[in-house]
Amino acid sequence: MATTETLNKEILRGGQFLVKETKAEDVFTPEDFTEEQQMMRDSVKEFVDRELWANWERFEHKDYAFTEECMRKAGEMGFLGVAVPEEYDGLGMGFVSTMLVCDYISGATGSFSTAFGAHTGIGTLPITLYGTEEQKKKYIPQLATGEIFGAYCLTEPGAGSDANSGKTKAVVSDDGKHYSISGQKMWISNAGFANIFIVFARIEDDKNITGFIVEYDKDNPNGMSFGEEEKKLGIHSSSTRQVFFNDTKVPAENMLSERGNGFKIAMNALNVGRIKLAAACLDAQRRVITEAVKYANDRVQFKTPIAKFGAIKSKLAEMATSCYVGESASYRAAKLIEDRINIRQAEGNTHQEAELKGVEEYAIECSILKVAVSEDIQNCSDEGIQIFGGMGFSADTPMESAWRDARIARIYEGTNEINRMLAVGMLVKKAMKGHVDLLGPATAVGEELMGIPSFDTPDYSELFAEEKDLIKRLKKVFLMVAGSAVQKFGPKLEENQQLLLAASDILIEVYMAESAVLRTEKNAKRFGEESQKHQINMTRLYLYNAVDTINQKAKEGIVSFAEGDEQRMMLMGLKRFTKYVNMPNVVALRNEIAEKLTEENEYCF
Template identity: 75%
Template sequence: MENNITRGGQFIVKEIQAENIFTPEDFTEEQKMMRDSVQEFVDRELWPNKERFEKKDYAFTEESMKKAGELGFLSVAVPESYGGLGMGFASTVLTCDYISGASGSFSTAFGAHTGIGTMPITLYGTEEQKQKYVPKLASGEWFGSYCLTEPGAGSDANSGKTKAELTEDGKHYKINGQKMWISNAGFCHLMIVFARIEDDKNITGFIVEYDPNNTNGITLGEEEHKLGIRASSTRQVFFNDTLVPVENMLAGRGEGFKIAMNALNIGRIKLAAACLDSQRRIVSKAVEYANERIQFKTPIANFGAIRKKIADMATSTYAGESATYRAAGDIENRIKMRLENGNSHQEAELKGVEEFAIECSVLKVAVSEDAQICADEGIQIFGGMGFSEDTPMESAWRDARITRIYEGTNEINRLLSVGMLIKKAMKGHVDLLGPAMAVGEELMGIPDFTTPDYDELFAEEKAILAKLKKAFLMVAGSAVQKYGTELEENQQLLLAAADILIEIYMAESTILRTEKLAHSKGKETVKEQIAMAQLYLYNAVETIAQKGKEGIISFAEGDEQRMMLMGLRRFTKYENYPNVIELREIIASKVIAENGYCF
């Protein structure tokens, strides 16, 4: 196993084999049963009641969460010893994916509870804390929330002003402060609260019980009126001399920032997953409407402008699935490997996810932005009706907007993805220096003008991917050389480099999934998937050419600039450009004939 799985971030310097990645086609029978059960719950309980979510029926959100608890969906990631199903990481991601299709309100409540509400105790709690709290959270008897953000502490989470003071008898901490944007606050029984003890450098985490009949100094603000996720309970929480037993400290003193960051790593890949079924349903609803809507005596699905949108929407959905489940499989393999090497469940899962924190940030950005674009195009296909609350598109668009903000804004995650990669290189976990120097030598050498023979499936696409990785190493490597430790101050350059990194991971994941599928089913059977992989790569190349140029001209001048721009053109050049319009026609024809997303 250790030979077959990469370390986090290594995809940028290593050729990955298709047989070594996990794809949705690799779901086990157990995973397929879970997926079908979740879909049935969504179709029966949530989708027919979308209007209740849009009308801010918070009680219905709570009621639906209880039903999800009764069906075991809240406990998928919880070990069996604490009342959970103890399924693997990929199954956890799968559940987040398919339970999120009907409503962003429910999806947010589910994610806040199962992720940042429960997992900090599962992964950082003492045995006594886990035995006391996790079974109640796993069953849905109790619901959890996560109190990190403050009016003055958003992306800079460690700057929170909430204080925790040890009482004179040494038995409690007294918490005072204010938290905001707290999901599930209106119906939670337990809060993960972060506060600073004295003048500690880092915040500390606490498990705080909440009983509306005995508030213990906890006051809730009114429900926030939000653009989207309207029935997700979101309130401010005020602490006034709230007493918390000393045994309810989570991990050690000053460990809160570490808990917060690792919880967000897990939350980021789950957030990407939570966008996927929404995208599938948006595509399907848009196609159904396009097939039914008659204009100029023909369904609008026959118009090229609409077919382009449908093809692009289906392609971004397929790419999001491919990359999300690839990362989920890598994380699960890393967790298994650590367990086999004697790590505890806590350590194995924490280190497994932390290993792929770069990929988690990449996914959070890419899939959330694709979901927003998909919903926007869905509105456009519906035309004037898409702007109406009578169709599901406008609520999907509003719900999608928050995904670019929570779990760390997309700007923060872009900066993190490149920053974490550079830190991994400095620690020797990913060799960036050697490949970057090799690219520099290649730029100084004479180009190879021979035309390669690309006979095998994806041979040219893989050659292009290898060149795109060189483009990233050229831009990022030169930027590190020029700015050194001051690189993080050049945020616009880092954002451009991050976009290159993101497009490479997404394009490669899509190609590898399709190659694996073609090997098992035959090329003719999956011609639409092949078209999607080729279309995604073409768009990725165009983005990388633009972002690479933007980065190069920001820090290089004269001969160096000319040489690097020449190298960028070489690294973003096809030998045989695909017929993009033809690719879109292949994809759209299949989706329209099937009357929905069918991959």
């Protein structure tokens, strides 16, 4: 067992991936799942196939009662309590295991995935992480077993991304024993069957909102009423309603944490929600890919299965590649969070403190993953429809519903635009606090730009030697663009949103590409390169695409704020940093990946 001291030395802090090297042997991969985790995964998959996938059409017909019924069954199986400590009737499993369950339980339908995520995440976690002992004992065991369900009331008609601007009021009674809450919340998942609502309201003219635990009993509504079920593009059987509070009485002891701490609760709950949302998009991708492969093998045109056509091979290979990379990055970050939680508990932190700080440490990675994987599932399902052709547009096949369900993932838990800007903003703040040394490496990159480039031919004989060197240089691209932008704009950087978005895309591609390289390198070393042939191909294909994206976004950023000699020097640096010595044959890579998929007739990585 590693000591706390050695664990601290080995584990990078959030955002440090950009300036410090990660060794392949230090990352966690899905191939590292323990026997217990594999059993849990298989149990979840069996539940999903039996209860959800077999009934996916019911979820498309707004069968809210069926969603609630499936949630109760998930509670009976213990799936709602994986992240809940054992003393509150949960399974008390580690962060990686909770990610795994979220991953595999979310593949069949976005309706159930949303209900599950809202309940186990933002419906339960605020009490687990911020509640008093009395609050936890009262509510958590029932939430963990599915006896009652949770919902989260933050968004208002005038308060979405600007969550702290809510108008809902909480007025304390003269005797101080209760609060009366009045206001309107909207887009509340699980509102149709929830018993417990985490509600955010403002007391008097407080700068920040405050959290409350509000009980709902349909026989005694206590000033609570609900709008009709929202008519939505997707997640048809996820209950989504407006919730109205009219002098709803809440005991003073049901305040969550301290007065004015609501915004902090909301933001930390969203950090967990973001990485879990990434996980929730993974099995959806696997299932879409598998259905697309099966159809491509079965569909014959011009006397040939369409799976043999190059245009279809290209789509299948790119779909599988994005899924593999999303898995690699999600579980890499999940294990870092779990390790950080364990370190803090070893140092004497409570479970609450350890989990809060452990997730908060990797808020940058959580935002990166939320953006990357939510966009991957949208692209994947879109290509799935295209492979199915006319049938893909039909509601009789699961592709159409998968595409519609995927669309919400780019909006909730903070829109992807907000998360892109947050990722860069949080990184800059960490640098200012001294948690991540960006100044030193950025200065070094500036000096390198002024120097004479080396014309030596590097030794790329080892597996991924060139890829790892290229990723080092891609990190320099971010440091060059972001470093110069911070120098130029200072505190006004956040006003330059398009520049922030471009810088964020560079950061995202670096993290995702590096995660794939590290996973594949680790597995090639222990299982042999031949066994990882297709994973090596996917890793190289993803990196090739990442270089293209980074080139485009860096140029966009550079020309937006640099002129004359400075601009020319940075563009020359960009060319140097993104240069391949041995350009991969991407057509051959895609063909080999696709042929493996069609041979196995499923997503098989």
